[in-house]
Amino acid sequence: MGYRILIVDDSEVVRKVVRKSISMSGLSVAEIFEAGNGREALELLRKEWVDIVLADLNMPEMNGVELIDQMSKDSLLVSIPVIIVSSEHSEQRIEELRKRGIRAYIKKPFRPEKFRDVVSEVLGTMGEEVASEKP
Amino acid sequence: MKNLDSDVMTATVLRVLEEAAFVFAESVEETEAPDFADSIVVTDLSFAGPGTDTARGRLILAANTDWTQELAANMMGTDPDDPDIQGKGPSSLGELLNMIGGVLMGDIFGPVATSLGIPRIRTLDASEFASLSREDSSRVILATDEGHRIELLSVLEEGL
Numbered sequence: 001m002g003y004r005i006l007i008v009d010d011s012e013v014v015r016k017v018v019r020k021s022i023s024m025s026g027l028s029v030a031e032i033f034e035a036g037n038g039r040e041a042l043e044l045l046r047k048e049w050v051d052i053v054l055a056d057l058n059m060p061e062m063n064g065v066e067l068i069d070q071m072s073k074d075s076l077l078v079s080i081p082v083i084i085v086s087s088e089h090s091e092q093r094i095e096e097l098r099k100r101g102i103r104a105y106i107k108k109p110f111r112p113e114k115f116r117d118v119v120s121e122v123l124g125t126m127g128e129e130v131a132s133e134k135p
Numbered sequence: 136m137k138n139l140d141s142d143v144m145t146a147t148v149l150r151v152l153e154e155a156a157f158v159f160a161e162s163v164e165e166t167e168a169p170d171f172a173d174s175i176v177v178t179d180l181s182f183a184g185p186g187t188d189t190a191r192g193r194l195i196l197a198a199n200t201d202w203t204q205e206l207a208a209n210m211m212g213t214d215p216d217d218p219d220i221q222g223k224g225p226s227s228l229g230e231l232l233n234m235i236g237g238v239l240m241g242d243i244f245g246p247v248a249t250s251l252g253i254p255r256i257r258t259l260d261a262s263e264f265a266s267l268s269r270e271d272s273s274r275v276i277l278a279t280d281e282g283h284r285i286e287l288l289s290v291l292e293e294g295l
Contacts, residue, residue, distance in 0.1 A: 010253070011229070011230045012223065013207060013211065013230045014230055016211045016219070017212075060253060086237070087233045087234045087237030087251065088237050088240070088249075088251065089238060090240070090246060090248045092246055092247050093248040109154040109155035109234050
């Protein structure tokens with residue numbers, strides 16, 4: 001049985017790039033869901049179980065930080081690992097997000113192999129240490 | 136903190152083009168640059184440095200509308216004729232600028248948290264873009280290895 005993955009990004013282009021990276025990663029995937037912002041993601045998460053959320057930060061209506069905060073208040077969603085995939089490169093922001101519970105951070109632009117390594121590490125170590133993006 | 140000058144902008148846009156879209160380009164002088172086509176996609180993105188009393192402004196990226204379809208195909212690893220990506224060229228340019236903005240903010244301000252807006256996307260003709268580009272503080276003109284023109288402008292409202 002494969003993983004169920006939710007991609008959250010307001011850019012359809014990025015959702016397709018991430019979807020393509022997942023398909024190239026060799027991960028066993030059962031289903032990929034997409035949402036255009038945090039609000040759509042929460043609506044979907046209340047209907048569908050997913051193994052991991054890959055979310056952008058800067059989105060209209062509900063951004064990535066608000067999505068993480070909402071998930072952390074929901075007993076059914078709090079255990080789902082979140083990886084942020086963002087153009088923002090600030091180490092200060094990444095550290096703040098780690099304190100909010102994200103499992104890893106992937107900076108855009110990313111190479112497919114880096115994406116694969118980080119996602120595989122998080123999926124392979126659920127419940128263990130927070131994954132780090134390799135330099 | 137570095138200045139947002141044309142050298143920093145050139146290095147960043149070349150790096151992001153290559154990493155995100157496998158597009159190879161070089162910086163060229165205006166006199167050597169290929170002309171824009173009649174229809175140009177122009178995307179702009181607001182930015183602000185750390186804190187409230189800081190540098191702020193906009194980045195503007197422009198490219199031929201037809202070329203943005205190739206950009207979309209390259210970013211998504213597919214063929215320009217793929218029906219799934221038709222009409223995605225302009226938003227691909229917006230996402231490219233988002234990535235450029237993120238890298239530039241890190242290069243200029245270092246590890247502190249900065250702010251980027253959401254890219255706005257418009258289609259202009261060459262004369263409309265020429266009047267827009269008169270506002271710029273720094274300007275970079277690139278030619279791709281297939282001869283397409285790309286411009287990155289910065290418009291500073293405060294600082295840097």
